[in-house]
Amino acid sequence: MEFLRPATWEEALAVKAQHPSAVPIAGGTDVMVDLNFDRHRPDALLDLNRIHELHTWQIADDDTVRLGASVPYSKIIDALPDRLPGLALGARTVGSPQIRNRGSVGGNLGGASPAGDAHPPLLASGATVEAASVRGTRLIPIDDFYLGVKRNALEPDELIRAIHIPSATGPQQFAKVGTRNAMVIAVCSFAVALHPRARDVRTGIGSAAPTPRRASEAEAFIRAELDDTGLWTSAGELPLSTAKRFGELVARAAAPIDDVRGSAAYRRHALAVMARRTLLWTWNDHRATGRAAA
Amino acid sequence: MRETLGLTGPKKGCDLGQCGACTVLVDGRRITSCLTFALMHGGREVTTIEGLGGDPEGDLHPVQQAFVDHDAFQCGFCTPGQIMSAVALLAEGHAGDDDEIREWMSGNLCRCAAYPNIVAAITAAAGR
Ligand SMILES: Cc1cc2nc3c(=O)[nH]c(=O)nc-3n(C[C@H](O)[C@H](O)[C@H](O)COP(=O)(O)OP(=O)(O)OC[C@H]3O[C@@H](n4cnc5c(N)ncnc54)[C@H](O)[C@@H]3O)c2cc1C
Ligand code: FES
Ligand code: FES
Numbered sequence: 001m002e003f004l005r006p007a008t009w010e011e012a013l014a015v016k017a018q019h020p021s022a023v024p025i026a027g028g029t030d031v032m033v034d035l036n037f038d039r040h041r042p043d044a045l046l047d048l049n050r051i052h053e054l055h056t057w058q059i060a061d062d063d064t065v066r067l068g069a070s071v072p073y074s075k076i077i078d079a080l081p082d083r084l085p086g087l088a089l090g091a092r093t094v095g096s097p098q099i100r101n102r103g104s105v106g107g108n109l110g111g112a113s114p115a116g117d118a119h120p121p122l123l124a125s126g127a128t129v130e131a132a133s134v135r136g137t138r139l140i141p142i143d144d145f146y147l148g149v150k151r152n153a154l155e156p157d158e159l160i161r162a163i164h165i166p167s168a169t170g171p172q173q174f175a176k177v178g179t180r181n182a183m184v185i186a187v188c189s190f191a192v193a194l195h196p197r198a199r200d201v202r203t204g205i206g207s208a209a210p211t212p213r214r215a216s217e218a219e220a221f222i223r224a225e226l227d228d229t230g231l232w233t234s235a236g237e238l239p240l241s242t243a244k245r246f247g248e249l250v251a252r253a254a255a256p257i258d259d260v261r262g263s264a265a266y267r268r269h270a271l272a273v274m275a276r277r278t279l280l281w282t283w284n285d286h287r288a289t290g291r292a293a294a
Numbered sequence: 295m296r297e298t299l300g301l302t303g304p305k306k307g308c309d310l311g312q313c314g315a316c317t318v319l320v321d322g323r324r325i326t327s328c329l330t331f332a333l334m335h336g337g338r339e340v341t342t343i344e345g346l347g348g349d350p351e352g353d354l355h356p357v358q359q360a361f362v363d364h365d366a367f368q369c370g371f372c373t374p375g376q377i378m379s380a381v382a383l384l385a386e387g388h389a390g391d392d393d394e395i396r397e398w399m400s401g402n403l404c405r406c407a408a409y410p411n412i413v414a415a416i417t418a419a420a421g422r
Contacts, residue, residue: 003333025334029311032329036309049334074323096401097386098326098379099311182400183312 002044009051009132012159017134020156022046026054026070027102029095030111054106054161059083063167066130069106069160076105084165086121086172086191093117093176096183106160109145112152112211119146119212120191120204121174128164133157139164146211170194171285173278176206177262177270187262190250190274194282199223199232203275208254208267218249218275235290238283247276295327295342303343303374307403314402317375318342324382326401343374346381357381357419364415368406376402380416389420 004022006012016022022044025031034040048054054070057080065083067076073091077100081088087105094100094117108118109129122142129140131154145153154160172193178184189206201222203215225242226232256267295301295318307315309328316327319341332340347355354362357380367373379402383389388398395416396409404412 003331005333028329028331028334033310036328047331047334050336095311096314097382097398098314098317098324098401101323101325102329182397 001041003047004044005047005050007050009053009161012046012048012051013132013134013157015046016159017157019044019046024048024110024159026107026110027072027104029099029103030107030113048159057162059167060164065165065167067105067163067165069109069162070104071106073100073103073105083167084121084125085168086124086174086193087118087165089172089174090117090121090176090189090191093174093178093184093186099183105163109152109160109163110154112146112150114146114149114209114211115186115189115207116212117174117176117186117189117206120189120206121172121193122163122165123204123212123214124172124191124193124202125165125168126195126202127166129153129160130162130164131155131158132161133159137161143214146213149210168193169198170196171282171289173282175274175278177274179261185261188254188256188267188270188274190271190278192275192278192282194286196232196286199227201226201279203250205250205254205271207261208256208271210255213253215250215253215275218246218253221249222246222279235287237287238280240280243276243279243283244272246279247272247274250275295332295340301342301344304378305371305374307372307375312403313372313375314379315372315375317378317402319378319382322382322385324379324401341378343377346377355381357384357415360415360419361412364411364418365408366411366415367404367408372402372404372406372408376404376412380412380419383416384420389416389422392417 004015006015023042024046026048054068057067073094076091077088105118108116127142174191176189177187186207188208191204193202206212251268251272256264258264305315307313311326311329318327321338383398395413
């Protein structure tokens with residue numbers, strides 16, 4: 001097995017173009033498990049650890065965070081919880097402190113597991129994946145990124161440079177069901193983000209379909225409901241019946257399977273509960289901050 | 295580390311990143327060494343349990359001493375990883391109370407279930 005160690009981003013792209021089958025390794029928390037258990041022995045590994053800029057982030061003029069692909073979860077939790085509250089909440093549930101010191105959003109996207117905890121918050125935030133190759137750079141909307149179980153929209157010569165995530169303009173939540181509090185792969189998960197300026201609500205469902213996905217019908221329902229009842233303006237109480245209906249529609253958007261971690265029926269039920277609760281939490285937060293600002 | 299450098303403190307437990315027996319510090323941050331190649335950390339400082347106390351003939355590191363004082367192990371297999379993780383936990387400021395310690399030690403398993411004494415040792419090392 002060859003171990004390729006480019007020192008710069010340009011070199012990494014050139015190496016990936018020459019060796020499209022080389023497997024990139026960032027934190028290594030997915031790649032190394034496969035190697036240790038001989039599940040997959042690639043002819044070459046492409047080590048991204050020397051490329052400094054992948055570990056950094058910038059804030060654009062429009063407040064979008066350009067998060068380097070290799071920034072570990074622990075940095076996101078410590079440095080970006082205000083701008084990226086949903087992602088930071090998801091990051092807090094990943095593995096253990098040791099895993100969070102290495103695992104990255106770029107690696108979560110590269111693996112594209114339906115259970116990856118970064119995916120629901122990225123969907124709910126409306127993120128964009130910055131993919132690059134020697135041919136140039138393209139921005140892939142997160143809605144178009146996940147193609148199938150562990151399949152994503154990257155071309156063989158492409159690497160993820162960064163993830164562009166708009167800073168939160170309203171409350172965000174993440175919820176995950178697992179058999180215990182730490183070190184657990186999601187049975188199912190859910191993220192919701194309120195976007196008060198755009199009067200929008202976005203969602204992300206994890207581990208309950210072949211890919212992470214949004215609950216579009218639930219989003220359309222709550223958008224119309226908040227508009228029709230004037231709740232964005234009045235910042236009034238959200239009726240429980242509305243939150244329940246939202247939960248049902250989220251559950252309907254999933255296409256779960258029965259597996260060792262849980263049954264399809266359980267996943268649907270859990271999603272409805274998580275969606276109802278997180279919507280109420282975010283709405284109540286929104287009302288509280290609105291009152292504080294007024 | 296174990297085979298070439300003879301540093302057998304870090305243990306091979308699960309090889310999956312789940313048990314924490316292989317925990318080392320890289321530039322002061324705890325990671326599971328089973329999920330990384332040394333080659334990926336050129337120019338960085340790696341600390342194993344062997345280097346924690348400084349002088350091998352000298353005193354134990356305070357966290358090592360606290361584990362001895364509180365009998366925070368039985369077979370000892372998980373202990374080097376527990377101690378490395380505990381040192382990082384203290385540096386991160388996550389020893390506020392027992393629940394916080396338990397949560398932030400969640401990457402280290404102990405099949406002998408010495409958990410109550412591990413929490414007591416870390417609490418003592420934190421000066422509470
Ligand atoms: C004990 C343990 C617990 C875990 N718990 C969780 C959990 O709770 N939630 C969760 O979501 N995940 C969990 N994981 C999985 C893993 O930690 C995450 O998926 C993490 O985000 C992977 O990031 P990484 O940087 O380590 O990726 P790596 O292992 O380095 O790479 C993962 C994949 O992405 C590709 N890749 C990496 N960087 C790039 C890039 N810049 N461009 C293109 N492709 C790239 C790699 O080729 C590989 O296919 C766990 C893993 C372990 C070992
Ligand atoms: S051996 Fe590394 S975590 Fe278990
Ligand atoms: S003391 Fe035996 S595994 Fe922890």
